[in-house]
Amino acid sequence: MRKKKIALIGSSPIILIIANHLKNAGHKITIFDKNKKIGGAWAYYKFRNHYISTQTNVIVPDTKFEEKNIPLINEFLKKNFQTKITRNFNRFKPLGYLAKKNYNYNLNSLYEKVSQDKNIFFKKRFIKKIVVKRKKVIIDNLKYDEIYITTYCGVENLVIDNFKIDIKPRPIVSEHAMVITKKISKKHLAYSENFDKNFDRAQIRQINNYTVFTARVRKEKKGKNLLNLIMNSKIVKKKSDIIKIIKTKYKNYYRNFEQRDFLSRNTYNTPINYVNSALFVESFFSMNDKLKLIKRNYL
Ligand SMILES: Cc1cc2nc3c(=O)[nH]c(=O)nc-3n(C[C@H](O)[C@H](O)[C@H](O)COP(=O)(O)OP(=O)(O)OC[C@H]3O[C@@H](n4cnc5c(N)ncnc54)[C@H](O)[C@@H]3O)c2cc1C
Known part of the structure; x- marks a missing residue:
C-alpha cells in the first residue's frame, strides 16, 4: 500500500x-x-x-442500531486506548432516545x-x-x-x-461552568438537558474525592457573574465548599x-x-x- x-x-x-x-x-x-x-x-x-471535560460530554446512542452496537465501540476504545468505561446506572436521554444501558467514559488515555x-x-x-x-x-x-x-x-x-x-459555517459561542467541589448540595446527575433557570446541559460526577458540576450557561444568562449563578442555583451550600470554578467559552462552527x-x-x-x-x-x-x-x- x-x-x-x-x-x-x-x-x-x-x-x-x-x-x-x-x-x-x-x-x-x-x-x-x-x-x-x-x-x-x-x-x-x-x-x-x-x-x-469542561463541557458537558456524554457518549450515548441515538438509535436502536447504535444502542445494540455501542459495545463494539467500547471494546474498540478499551483495546486501542485503554479507555476506562463504567456502567452508568442512571437512565437519561440527552438526544431524545432512551437507551437501556449508559456508560461513563474517561478519554484521558486517548488524549x-x-x-x-x-x-x-x-x-x-x-x-x-x-x-x-x-x-x-x-x-x-x-x-x-x-x-x-x-x-x-x-x-x-x-x-x-x-x-x-x-x-x-455559523459560529456560535457558548459559555460553560465547571465547579470542582468538596461537597455538592445536589444529587449526582448523569445528564440533564434542562437543569434549572441558569444552566441547561448539566452533569454532576464524582471524580475521586471531588464532586464536579459541569453545565452550559443558559443563553439569556451568558456574560453574568458565574459565582453568582452557581450560588443562585444552590450547587453548593457555602462558597467555601468550592475548590475551583473554571469558566470556558467554546466557539462551535455550526x-x-x-x-x-x-x-x-x-x-x-x-x-x-x-x-x-x-x-x-x-x-x-x-x-x-x-x-x-x-x-x-x-x-
Ligand atoms: C459544547 C458542546 C458539547 C457537546 N457535547 C457532546 C456530547 O456530549 N456528545 C456528543 O455526542 N456530541 C456532543 N457535541 C457535538 C460535538 O460537536 C461532536 O461530538 C464532536 O465534538 C464534533 O466534532 P467536530 O470536529 O466536528 O467539532 P469540534 O468538537 O467543535 O472540534 C473542532 C476542532 O477543530 C478546531 N478547528 C475548527 N475549525 C478549524 C480550522 N478551520 N482550522 C483549524 N482548526 C479548526 C477547533 O479548535 C476544535 O479543536 C457537543 C458540541 C458542543 C459544541
Whole structure:
C-alpha cells in the first residue's frame, strides 16, 4: 500500500481516533488545530492528574442500531486506548432516545496516546481554505494526498479544480461552568438537558474525592457573574465548599443539516474526506464503514 501524506483538521475525539488509525496504517499524519488545547467540544481541564471535560460530554446512542452496537465501540476504545468505561446506572436521554444501558467514559488515555505520539504532527493553524488541484490537497502552502474535515470545522471555502465552493459555517459561542467541589448540595446527575433557570446541559460526577458540576450557561444568562449563578442555583451550600470554578467559552462552527448534506455532496469522490461528526456515536459508525476501525460485524 502506498504511504500517503494525510492532513486532518481539528482534534475532537473522532479525529484523534482516525489519526491514530491512519498512522497505524503507515501514513504520515498532520493534525491542524487553531487551538493548542486538543479535544474540540470535548476539551478538558487538568486538575490534580484528572482530565475533566469542561463541557458537558456524554457518549450515548441515538438509535436502536447504535444502542445494540455501542459495545463494539467500547471494546474498540478499551483495546486501542485503554479507555476506562463504567456502567452508568442512571437512565437519561440527552438526544431524545432512551437507551437501556449508559456508560461513563474517561478519554484521558486517548488524549495522552495521540498527543504524545511522535509520528503524529500537530500544527497550530486556522485553516480557512482548502484547495484541491490534480487530486492533491493544498493547505497552508503544503501538499497532501488526502484531508479529513468534520462537520463543525471552521473552513470557509473549498476550491476544487478551480471551482470555488462556499462552506462557511455559523459560529456560535457558548459559555460553560465547571465547579470542582468538596461537597455538592445536589444529587449526582448523569445528564440533564434542562437543569434549572441558569444552566441547561448539566452533569454532576464524582471524580475521586471531588464532586464536579459541569453545565452550559443558559443563553439569556451568558456574560453574568458565574459565582453568582452557581450560588443562585444552590450547587453548593457555602462558597467555601468550592475548590475551583473554571469558566470556558467554546466557539462551535455550526452547520445545519442542509450544510452537512452540501458538504458531503461536494466532497464526494475528492481527496477531501468529510466526517459527519455532529454526534460522537454516529461519527464513529460512519467512519467505521469507511475505514474499518473495528473488524467485527455489527450485532
Ligand atoms: C459544547 C458542546 C458539547 C457537546 N457535547 C457532546 C456530547 O456530549 N456528545 C456528543 O455526542 N456530541 C456532543 N457535541 C457535538 C460535538 O460537536 C461532536 O461530538 C464532536 O465534538 C464534533 O466534532 P467536530 O470536529 O466536528 O467539532 P469540534 O468538537 O467543535 O472540534 C473542532 C476542532 O477543530 C478546531 N478547528 C475548527 N475549525 C478549524 C480550522 N478551520 N482550522 C483549524 N482548526 C479548526 C477547533 O479548535 C476544535 O479543536 C457537543 C458540541 C458542543 C459544541
